[in-house]
Amino acid sequence: MTLYNATIILILLMDPLGNIPVFLSVLNRVEPTRHNFIILRESLFAYLILVLFLCVGRYIMQGLGLTESALDMAGGIILFLIAIKMIFPPVEENISDRQAGEPFIVPLAIPLISGPSTMAMVLLFSTHYPAKIPLWFLAITFASIVSTIILLFSSPLRRLLKTKGLSAIERLMGMLLTVMAVQMFLNGLTETVKSLMAPHL
Numbered sequence: 269m270t271l272y273n274a275t276i277i278l279i280l281l282m283d284p285l286g287n288i289p290v291f292l293s294v295l296n297r298v299e300p301t302r303h304n305f306i307i308l309r310e311s312l313f314a315y316l317i318l319v320l321f322l323c324v325g326r327y328i329m330q331g332l333g334l335t336e337s338a339l340d341m342a343g344g345i346i347l348f349l350i351a352i353k354m355i356f357p358p359v360e361e362n363i364s365d366r367q368a369g370e371p372f373i374v375p376l377a378i379p380l381i382s383g384p385s386t387m388a389m390v391l392l393f394s395t396h397y398p399a400k401i402p403l404w405f406l407a408i409t410f411a412s413i414v415s416t417i418i419l420l421f422s423s424p425l426r427r428l429l430k431t432k433g434l435s436a437i438e439r440l441m442g443m444l445l446t447v448m449a450v451q452m453f454l455n456g457l458t459e460t461v462k463s464l465m466a467p468h469l
Contacts (some may be wrong), residue, residue: 275414280350284415322408337463338456341452342392343392344451344453355443
């Protein structure tokens with residue numbers, strides 16, 4: 269796993285383009301002059317949460333006694349499920365209907381930017397490749413910057429791409445994530461088979 273691969277995976281899981289309609293819907297009840305401040309604040313919260321998971325994740329996973337191949341396979345399954353939702357998005361209720369006043373941490377920072385899948389992937393990175401913690405820190409930083417920039421330009425992007433354009437881009441990202449998920453699962457499966465065959469060789 270390289271810095272480039274990790275950054276791309278995190279950007280896809282953060283799904284800033286897919287979050288644009290939801291962000292605009294939630295912020296619809298807030299003064300427009302505060303939109304950028306709220307996006308920056310919520311993005312910072314999400315970033316700090318992911319960094320926290322990066323720092324303590326390997327200890328959590330070690331305590332659970334999980335193997336590296338199992339983590340690879342679990343990560344592949346998580347990515348695959350998220351990719352399927354990106355390609356075939358479910359019909360969800362409007363979050364803005366449940367949001368009263370200015371949003372704080374929920375639902376923008378969690379679960380939209382830093383969702384369970386993103387946290388799980390950071391845990392996977394920190395546990396599977398503990399020697400590369402500085403690299404994963406950079407990946408989280410770069411992915412968070414890209415996500416924040418896209419969300420800051422959410423209004424003009426929605427006007428430019430329209431709802432159908434955003435949906436088409438999200439589906440393409442879902443297809444890319446599907447390929448990465450399958451590869452990760454196969455890597456874990458290969459290591460598992462090798463470990464099972466080793467005593468008999």
